[in-house]
Amino acid sequence: MERNKIIDELKKLRERDPLFENGRILSSVSTKPPRIALEAFNIFHDTNALDRFLFDSINKLEREIIEWFGILLRNREVSGYITTGGTESNIVALWSAKKIYEGRREIIVPESAHYSIERAADLLELEISWISLDDEFRARVNEIRKKIDKDTLAVIATAGTSALGVIDPIDEINKLCKDVYFHVDAAFGGFVIPFIETKERIDFSLENLDSITIDPHKMGLSIIPSGCILFRNNSYLERLEISPSYLGFKTWTLSGSRTGGTIAATWANIKYLGIDGYKRIVNECIENTKFLCKKLREIEGLEIVVEPTINIVAIRTRDTERLFLELRRRGWKILMDSKTKSIKIVVMPHVTKNVIEKFVNELKEIMRDYE
Ligand SMILES: Cc1ncc(COP(=O)(O)O)c(C=O)c1O
Structure with missing residues (x-):
């Protein structure tokens, strides 16, 4: 042709x-x-973030994005990486939870959670215990309180539900998660809530928060696919590390090859817009x-x-x-x-x-x- x-x-x-x-x-x-994101993508369109041997520059950009989120979410220790989107980030969060609390199977999930949580449960062989919603379509905290026990692996809350944009009572749920993994899916709300006047908190000042999903390709205005998974510190990713013999270096991402293009686009957006x-x-x-x-x-x-x-x-x-x-x-x-x-x-x-x-x-x- x-x-x-x-x-x-x-x-x-x-x-x-x-x-x-x-x-x-x-x-x-x-x-x-924005055009700057497209320009950045073009410069890095042929790079692979997996291949740190060839494209170390992408790692620098990625680290700087994570550091920026650390400032935004009040956590200098933050660690994480650029995923393909909210789905991958949610899967990785539960994967890391399973590594920490080996043997626990139950995850507590409000009915309004994104379907990727069900996907993750299926993949990781976890059982979902559903939480009903109150009149304002927020997860019922009392039900969560009653359900948490020694088999509970994780509790999920959403900041900006997919159907209605509702924010679960995250502060209250956080208080219940002392001995279980707590993940907030802020795929959409993560690039909204920190920038507006609101009493809602979705940052690491929540003392029991383990991880948070935030998608640059939603309100971060970046190019698809760009998601981000952020952990309280580096120990979570360390548990996911693998050293493939053919590579000669470690990796901790769920996906193998990753385009450096969207990482560069996200970096350009946060530097340009601030x-x-x-x-x-x-x-x-x-x-x-x-x-x-x-x-x-x-x-x-x-x-x-x-x-x-x-x-x-x-x-x-x-x-x-x-x-x-x-x-x-x-x-x-x-x-x-x-x-x-x-x-x-x-x-x-x-x-x-x-x-x-x-x-x-x-x-x-x-x-x-x-x-
Ligand atoms: C709350 C929430 N989490 C996760 C996702 C999944 O994001 P992605 O389509 O980038 O995988 C979405 C998508 O709309 C969402 O609304």
Whole structure:
């Protein structure tokens, strides 16, 4: 095939899918990365972070990213690595838990946890003990308290649940986890909560927190695949170490080859934006979330499922499915959660006030036709 034809075919294929900048994507937890991330990716696109013999520079970038998270999450001892995303990070967290508490099998998991926890349990042969949710869709702390016993390996909490963006009562759960592993999945909320005014804490000042999942490819605005697993100190990764004879050096990552491209992209983002840059972007998203909620409250028959703390809003009506299908028919890219029967709007940086106004106007039209 000729070069031009290949490129044309790829461009045509890409055109079938929507672009973030067209302003109709409301379901995505990722967005278009800034140009600096793409430039950084290009410089390192042919590197492999596994191969420290050839590409030691990637290790330096990765270490600096982890150190940055250490500052953000109040822990100079922090250790971790760049994963392929929240799924890998959650698996690695439970893998390391299993290495510490050998013989324990039970993990305590709120019903709102991401499905990757179930995946991890399946892979690692763990048993899940489910925790129900309260009226605000947060894990019931009392149930956790009752369930923790000598067989408990780990307790999971989520900071920004996948369906509703809810933050579990992490402070209270932390207090119960003195003798068990405590992992917080902040895949989405990890790049939001530290930058906004809130009483919620998701950092290592929580004395029982062992590890935390944070995804640069979500609100960190990096290129997919970039996740991050962060541990309280280096002993967790040391337990996962292996020295393959053919390599001649140690590795502790679950995945083998890893692109240096996304590590460089994440590094470029945190250097370019810094804490102040993220604060600005995240707080704009929060302001737009408030703007959206205000407009939604004006629409009769529409309910906001739970008051948002972060930039995720879930809505429902008497007949959410009908609304969902009509919005989709009109070209809005949305998802509906089958458990809560709600439509999720993730107020990412590409969901601007303009986009929100258009969306709300169409929503009003549809709801008027409902009557
Ligand atoms: C709370 C939470 N954890 C983990 C994940 C998995 O992330 P990834 O798709 O990057 O593996 C998601 C994805 O949306 C999520 O919302």
